[in-house]
Amino acid sequence: MGQVDTHFLPDRKPVGGASRTSGAGDSHQEKPREKFMPSTNTPELRASTGVPLKMSAIIGFLIFVEFTSGFVQGYYIPLYGAMSARWGITDADITWFVTLWTLSSAVCIPVLAKLGDIFGHRKMLRLAVIAVLVGVCFVAYSNNYTLVLVGRILTGPLSVWLPLEIALVHDRIAGERARKSVGLLISFMTVGVVAGMLVSGVIAGLERNFTMVLLVPAIITALCVFVVFFLVPESTVRSKSTVDYLGFLGLAASMITLLLALSGIQKYGISSPQVLVPLLTCGVITVAWVWWESQTACPAIDLRLVRSRLMWPPYLTAFLFGIVTLGSQTVITTFLAAKPKVVGFGFAMAPGNISLLTAGDTLTACVAAATFAYLARAIGMRGVLLVGVTFLATANLLLIFANDQMSLVVLSLIFIGTGSGLLLGALPSLVAELSPADQTGIASGIYNSLKTLGGAVGGAIFGVIMASTVISGSGAALSSYKMVWIIGVAALCLCVVSLLFMRQQKPPANAIAIAITEYPEVKRPDSESVH
Template sequence: MPQYPKTDTASETSTGEVKQRVVAIVGFLLFVELSSGFLQGYYTPLFGQLVDHWEVTDSTITWFVTVQTLAAGVSVPVLSKLGDIYGHRRILRIAVISVAVGAALVALSPNFGLAMVGRVLCGPLAVWLPLEIAIVHSRLTQDSARKAIGMLVASITIGAVLGSVAAGLSSSIPSLTTVLLIPVVILVLCVIAVFIAVPESTDRANPKIDGLGFLGLAAFMLLLLWGLNQGSAKGFANAGTVAILVGAVVVFLVWVWWEKRAEAPAVDLALVTRSTLWPAYLISFVLGMVMLGTQTVLITFLASDPETLGYGFGLAPGTLSLVTIAAMLPATIASIFFARLAKRFGLLRVLLFGLSLGLIGQLALIAFNANLPIMACGLIVGSFGQGLLLGALPALIAEEAPRDATGIATGIYNSLKTLGGAVAGSVFGIVLAAFVIPEQGASSIGGYLTVWSICASAFLIGLLVLPILKRNRPVTTVIPVQRTV
């Protein structure tokens, strides 16, 4: 695969041409990620109707989310690596088609079993962002790529809000099949956009495929996420749960042994563990813990009756939805503007700001959880910090990874973030259960304080490892010479 020489932006391209290039490359990708967020936010408000539609129980419907998460855990590292080998747009096309077919199958399924097949096909939804980051990183200058990554991350959040609102508005439609077909229409437009308007990336990895490495990685992610799910449902002392998690550890150790000896490993462990990347990956795990692992915890706390339990604010479901949306807004704004801060202060300082604000937000929840206005301010501050991390982490990882490994590098970021949320969700469930008040059937305030203390400690760990993160020499702002695609 030929290497594309780097050229100085000023000598090759005018400012106007650069902006046109950015719009042409990023515009349709923003629509794709907006659709990704829309799909992620669309189904949750419909769970009650889905239970009746497929005649399943409330506990069974949780597999609607679990199956997609398991499929994502397997597909993200595999497809992102295949993008490095065969082209990120090519794999993005496959991933978008898979999700569109999966969503259509969910909408048209007469039974829950067939719907689960559709949810498996929706698993590659999580690899869209890593593949898109690889495309923009390959096609744009460093500053333009950072701005594009920030906008892509923000569009997911905006799409999730729009999806949730759309689900609420469409829930009055008599036919649930019609309601479920709405996101399918949007996904069909995504397929058209990816095939017609999205360019291909310019760098390729070694074409040799480490088949056993891919299978081992997929098996490890599947066993680990399944074990965590079983632990949440049946407890981590359950024999079945222990067997699954032990199996995950064994598979991981064998996989590491194999990858160190493979000629073209699925994941270059020497790359992942070097000081330019592993602290960023650890912070990615921390971010997933707090962002994905505490959503239910926060909602439960805010909805709790203070007269009965001595904490909470007894907020109604409608108010809770507004609080959730309001908490997303600062993260959306921060992810859009992180590139400007990075240009002025550097990416490492942006990570420092993000971790510090995240820590302050958790400390505010611990100290001021009886005061709703101050607690809301803490949520806003923490959300802004998380938004900075959402933008800065994948940008830094893409810049520090070799040009032919951008897909797998950012795919690992996405997987670790998801894994952090899964681990935190299981651990926090156990923590709250340990503080349950028998007479009330709900956790005491001590459970929530413990959860927020864990999150604060996680951000503190991120701050402690940040100085270890040593960046390579600054990359010159360049545009690669493009070939005809």
């Protein structure tokens, strides 16, 4: 297959529709983009200021945006105790600071991603950045905890920044260059999380005015507003789909009720009304929502695309990956802190030492996410995903059978960082490559939602497992930790099975031909080029 053109020409016109697809496992192929008819005069890409910009500069601006996303997410983590004292709330109340943000994110991701496909990804990114700026200001200036929670709801669109940025990248470039760019976005988001945690710890120790401490995220977000408004160009492909308001409402209600049920499992028990009522409500809403989405001409989520053999393997992998990594984030921390003289296992590590190990794990993930494209050049995208899953499974096996040896536990953390980085980089890039050109935003948004939902499901399951063996004054038993890691191995084995269903084939020259002949169940709406 010929080399893919990786330069955007503003006056190119797509021929033959906007759909695209790719054989995910072919190690030498590049994803076929739309065919273009370039004009004889090729102007440079320009931002909204009218200043000519190279694509590398635009990627740099998007990297800063994603660094800001990670910074804001990580900044509050070390401050939970201080924030509880500031607002006069309990440790139980502060959990809503996280829970409401998660619920808001779950609603915002698919809605804003889909609207980006219809109206423009930069437009929605602008809206999302402004909402986050207002939200962090609410958190900083509010003395009333109710207003603080309003601010946290407003910061929910933070989670849709990445899907919108991925759509902007894939609107301009393709192939290995796009993969490298997405890898850098995710890598710098992770760096931002670590930087946010470190900066908040330092500033909280130096600054007595806590309002000023909480204003730091607002300062960096304000810089982000300038970048998005003046230095990032708009995407060029639009979906002709209309807005499915009822579909979005049903999806939001389904996700909110599910997350409320999951968040109450550990506190109230799985058989409690606080869990069963929202869980049953979620089931009813989901059934009605699926029926509606299957009937409407322009659904909020194209279920035919999601369940096609083209897309369901990476989507299922994203959900399982979320269960294993996001769902068990606190497990390894409590294991390292456990005192062997009291419970018979663990290493009695101080928080500072644990944070150093966590930082090393994060750094490994950053490197893996930034470099996955180079590995994909040799073994293909499916090969990268299988390698990442193998690293994670090996780490869990080490924790099951060698959790009493510190050197092997550290090795398992390195494996977790490497495997997580490869999957964090490759999965969203692959989803964007496989999606139709006018559905890149929502396709990436679904990936992000499934990963987050997997983390919520895993956290609820693992929380119940850990709580089932808690002994007063000593914590959970070793058998609970092992059960968490066994479930992780089982989920990763399912990832391998799902990835083996991914097709390995070289697509024809006309990308639309494969969409019609191989995946007729995927209905791709017409699209138009917007300049």
